[in-house]
Amino acid sequence: MKAPDREVWSKLVFDKLVNANVSLFSYVPDFGNTDIIKMADEHNETRTVLLTSEEEGIAVCAGADLVGQRGVVCMQSSGVGNCPNYLSLVKGGRFPMLMIVTMRGDYGEENHWQYPMGQAVIPILEAMGVLVIQVDREDELEHATEAAISAAYTGGQGVALVLSQKFLGAKAF
Amino acid sequence: MSTINRRELLPNLLPNPDDFLIVSGLAGASKDTAGLTDDGSNLFTMAGAMGSTVSMGLGVALSAPSQHVLAVAGDGELMMGIGSLATVASMMPDNLTIICIDNGMHAETGGQLGHTSRRTNLAIMAEGAGIPSVLEIDLPDQFAEAANFITGQPGPRFLWARVTTEPPTAYKRDFDLAARRQIFRTAFQAKNPAN
Numbered sequence: 001m002k003a004p005d006r007e008v009w010s011k012l013v014f015d016k017l018v019n020a021n022v023s024l025f026s027y028v029p030d031f032g033n034t035d036i037i038k039m040a041d042e043h044n045e046t047r048t049v050l051l052t053s054e055e056e057g058i059a060v061c062a063g064a065d066l067v068g069q070r071g072v073v074c075m076q077s078s079g080v081g082n083c084p085n086y087l088s089l090v091k092g093g094r095f096p097m098l099m100i101v102t103m104r105g106d107y108g109e110e111n112h113w114q115y116p117m118g119q120a121v122i123p124i125l126e127a128m129g130v131l132v133i134q135v136d137r138e139d140e141l142e143h144a145t146e147a148a149i150s151a152a153y154t155g156g157q158g159v160a161l162v163l164s165q166k167f168l169g170a171k172a173f
Numbered sequence: 174m175s176t177i178n179r180r181e182l183l184p185n186l187l188p189n190p191d192d193f194l195i196v197s198g199l200a201g202a203s204k205d206t207a208g209l210t211d212d213g214s215n216l217f218t219m220a221g222a223m224g225s226t227v228s229m230g231l232g233v234a235l236s237a238p239s240q241h242v243l244a245v246a247g248d249g250e251l252m253m254g255i256g257s258l259a260t261v262a263s264m265m266p267d268n269l270t271i272i273c274i275d276n277g278m279h280a281e282t283g284g285q286l287g288h289t290s291r292r293t294n295l296a297i298m299a300e301g302a303g304i305p306s307v308l309e310i311d312l313p314d315q316f317a318e319a320a321n322f323i324t325g326q327p328g329p330r331f332l333w334a335r336v337t338t339e340p341p342t343a344y345k346r347d348f349d350l351a352a353r354r355q356i357f358r359t360a361f362q363a364k365n366p367a368n
Contacts, residue, residue: 024235049235050263051228052256059225060260063196063232066217066357067240068368071232088222093350 003169004138010035013100013145013161014043017072020149022098024049024064024071026057032102032168033074054079058086062095070153074100078117080160084128090158091129098152099130099160108170121162130158136166175311179274179336183209185316186272186323186332187243191215194233194361195243198226198250200281201341202274206245208342214360220348224254227271231261234269234329237361237368241268241324248275248289255298258331262303267328271304275335284338299331311335 014036017025025040026049027033040046049071051057057073064071080101089095104111105118125132131151135144141163148161183205187193190209195216197206203218210216219226230244246254251273261269277290289295296309306326310319310333319332347353361368 024232047235049231049260052259055225056228056254056257056260059222059228059254059257060232060235062225063229063234064236066196066229066233066354067194067237067361067365068358069236071236086222086225089225089350092221093354095354 004167006032007035009138009141010039012142014039016145016149018043018046020070020153022070022072023047024060024069025074026051026060026071027074028054028057028076028079030074030076030102031171032076032163033100036074036100054082055086058083058089058097061097062089062093065095070096072098072100075102077101077103077105077121077162078114080121080124081117084124087128087130087158094156095158096152096156097130097158098148101160101162102168103162103164104171107165109165110170110172125160128158130160132160132162134162134164136164138167141167175335175337177311177313177334177336178339179205179276180339180342181313182274182334182336183245185313186320188320192241193243194237194240195245196226196230196233197244198246199223200247200250201276202226202245202247202250203346204341204344205274207346208344212344212346214356217353217357218346219350223250226250227254227257227261230269230271231257231264231266234266235264237365238266238268239365241270242266243270243272245272245274248273248277248287248295249279251295252288252293258299258302258304261329265305265329269328270323270330270332271299272332272334275333276338277335278338280338280340295333296331299333304329304331306330307333309333309335
C-alpha cells in the first residue's frame with residue numbers, strides 16, 4: 001500500500017488548526033511533522049517554537065492558554081515518553097492540550113530501538129488522562145483532526161492525535 | 174557567599190508586582206511569589222511538573238507580547254528544565270524575564286545540596302544558551318541594579334539571584350491548579366479583552 005502524500009495530509013491538518021485559531025506550533029522535529037512545521041513557519045498568523053525536549057511544549061501551550069491563545073505540540077512518538085510529569089497540567093489543571101504524535105515503533109517498524117517506546121505511547125497517554133484519537137487510514141484523518149480540535153479547545157481535554165505507521169508508512173532502513 | 178535573605182529579594186526587585194504576569198515554580202519560588210502578590214490573579218504557581226516554569230513563562234510571553242512576563246524558579250527547578258533556556262533564546266521574547274532564586278539546595282525535600290553548590294554556574298549556562306541579558310547577584314546592595322536590569326535591559330533576561338539558605342516566605346497558597354488557571358485567565362481577559 002502506498003503511503004499518503006505527506007504534504008497533502010499535512011496541509012489538511014494545518015488548515016484545520018489555523019481555522020481553529022491555533023497560533024503556536026511547538027515541536028521537536030520529526031520526519032512526520034516536517035511539512036506542518038514548514039507551513040507554520042511560512043504562515044503569517046502562526047509561529048513555531050523549536051523545543052529542546054517535548055515536555056517543554058506542554059508547558060508552552062499551557063502558558064499560551066493562560067492568556068487566551070492556542071498552541072499544539074508536534075512530536076515523534078518517542079517524545080511522548082518525555083511528557084508525563086508535565087501532563088499533570090492537563091489532568092490536574094484542565095488545561096486544553098493538543099499533541100500531534102507521529103508514530104514510530106508500531107506497524108512495520110524495522111528499528112529495534114523504536115519498539116519499546118512506540119508500544120508504550122497509548123498506555124502512557126491514557127495513564128495521564130490524555131484522550132487518544134488514532135489515525136490508521138487516510139480517510140479517517142479529516143474527521144479525526146476535527147474531533148481532536150473540538151475535544152481540546154471546546155471540550156477542554158488533553159488530546160493526542162496519533163498518526164500511526166499504518167497511515168504514515170514505515171521508515172525503511 | 175551570598176548575604177541575600179530570599180524573603181527580601183522579590184519585594185526589592187518588584188516594587189510593583191501588578192505590572193507583571195508571573196509564573197513560578199514549585200516550592201520556595203512559589204511561596205515567595207504568592208507572598209509578594211497575596212496569591213494574585215496575575216500569578217500562576219506550580220507545585221508539580223518540576224522543570225516547566227521557564228517553558229510556561231515562554232508560552233505566556235509569546236502569546237501576550239504587550240505584557241512583561243516573569244518566570245520565577247528555584248535552582249533545582251531550573252536545572253530540571255535547563256534546555257528551555259535555549260528554547261527561550263531561540264525565540265528571543267523581549268518581554269520575558271527569568272529569575273532564578275538559587276539557595277543551592279533542594280530545601281523542600283530536606284536541604285540536599287544541588288548542582289549550583291558544587292560546580293554549576295547558571296550565568297554561564299544562560300549566556301551559553303544565548304540569553305542576551307544575564308546578571309548574577311549575591312548581595313543586598315545589588316537590589317537596585319537588579320531591579321533596573323529587569324525593567325531596563327533588552328530581553329529575554331536571566332537574573333541569577335544567589336540567596337542564603339534561610340526559608341522562603343511563609344505563605345499558604347491555593348494548590349488547586351484548575352481553579353487558579355480560571356482565576357488567571359478571567360483576570361487577564363478582563364484587562365486585555367483584545368488578546
